Amino acid sequence: MPSALPDGDPVPESGSLPPDALTGRDSRPLGFYLHVPYCATRCGYCDFNTYTSDELRGSGGVLASRENYAGTLADEIRLARKVLGDDPRSAATVFVGGGTPTLLPPEDLGSMLAAVRDEFGLAKDAEVTTEANPESVDGRYLERLREAGFNRISFGMQSARPHVLRVLDRNHTPGRPEACVAQARAAGFAHVNLDLIYGTPGESDDDWRASLQAAIAAGPDHISAYALIVEDGTRLARRIRRGEVPPTDDDVHADRYVIADELLTAAGMDWYEVSNWASASDGSARCRHNELYWTGADWWGAGPGAHSHVGGVRWWNVKHPAAYAQALAEGRSPGAGREVLAAEDRRVERILLELRLAAGCPLAVLTPVGRAAARRALDDGLLEPGPYEEGRAVLTLRGRLLADAVVRDLVD
Template structure:
């Protein structure tokens, strides 16, 4: 089942925020994340907050959009006369495209009605390749979506089978063409490397297939085997092997080689976009990585406004019940200290191609940064200009470098 939510202090029934969270809001970007927790089947590696039909406990997908609209209206009340238009909207899941495009459009329209969308706002939905077609993609584009992210994961059938993915090889590439024909200006493909049984040739084939489809953004993530998932149980029983860190490193180097040769450049450790088009980057994820404000609507969704982070109850039935009773669906929250926010900036910004300012580092972290520069983990030229930027080798060891720099 999905991973547990963290503990935290209670969220007020009206969802109100401390005044300090609202101070200076006009100077920060605002985004919305809309979570759709439904999946046709559960992938063996996934621990996201998702539910199949048998797990819904009497709730209906048919009512879901109206429930999310209620939380968007709650957000308007909580943020008061906040003048900011929304710069990014990201609909994730789950499988958002299990809902009718009209329902996704209804949720987006609520954001636009309550807050307004900034000129050139980025509006993304995730989609599984088997859950869309030319007609639904055209309907999504008509509803206002201008960016779409397809879960490709691999071009090899035996790898997809281990991941419990149900689409056939070649379908994600066809989806890219269909999305372009529908008018989507930006298309992403998600890939996973390090699946048990995947070879270097399998990974090369996946990269080449993804590039051949012509997206302007590719995300490539190392498979993380989460406790409690079906894949973790299969590995524990010895049914499939565990992939080691050296293989992950080799696959990452292959990704960097193939993607950069094709005219893409990394801008976050796991994300590449067309080098000559900054708009190809996922602006919504950049809000997360740079500590901006976003409201997450939906079961289990997380939000952050001005140093206050909160998360919603997980189950769709509990979520719908709270909103029907006029209560915030928040399950808990934490008010970040200045030190918490400093550490988070280092953790997140160091993963970006522009890096993080050395001025954020405590004395021990600054000493670690000096050593990392000498060891070839940080780029020397940005270092001299006061920024810690990971080298390619540093990206391979990003988690360890970050740990040293936040000490």
């Protein structure tokens, strides 16, 4: 979750939504994102809305403390019930992200999940995920998470090479993420993800292959691989600007992506979104919560800086944990701003997001200009011929490498 918030219209103190936002809700899944904004240290590349203890000291006191956080977030879940009223939907997915959620005791994460269960209920097959730092958990912690109701876990591995981890300011021990996969399996987690980052300054092709091979050998059923993006204001951006480490390179990113796709495909993992691969052919290993985002479903984001979307209305919370807690303590929505998406905005976003999926985007949502661009993309080898003939735009491997450019053409 990026730390910068967009401009927008004011959010009513009650958090109420326009009536149209709830029209047709029964046909859309509902998910919850629960943000935990705490980290032990700040990674040099991170631009997420997170805070270390030193950053919070003296800037909110007890309101911003980790000890009170689970109860504060539960207050927002209760607000969500008031805003959504008699919404009959149970939560199809719950995703706890950060920050480092596993800095909190597993019982706190469980109480946050219980707030969703108490107010909305969980679907019988609900996917319940938490992110985890490999150094912040052990076997017993993972068992307690499983007992609390979590059935999917995502570990931040990033790389298997110590020198790459140092550039990223990651402090986990090489080999620890792989061990965590085994411990999560032993604790009863049905689905386990490892996150990787490629294109770090100083990383070689062989380094990247070694990271992929280590991740595959660990036996997760899902691997995410993201190109390193150097965000302004981060420590890594300052180091690159000072010439301490070389800048990232788009051509290197493309080469690393091809390596990832080759190795992951050979290991029996299929891409289903540009940066995500899953092992089960029936789709059960995919991250269903992220699929809510990519397909324009509804989700409520609880926590400082969290973003939500319900029926074409998007809003975001205040960033600082103290301001967030103060708003809820006073019975106010912690929303900082919102926007109501016009039909054209939603059409464009649908193309932007669905084109990243292996299922692709229906050609019917394109304008005549966009359909002409799709025909050119097909001729240039950027779209798969079979799906195109069936009325869908699906990226080829080359198209995935040029996805941003393809999208720009198709949204015209």
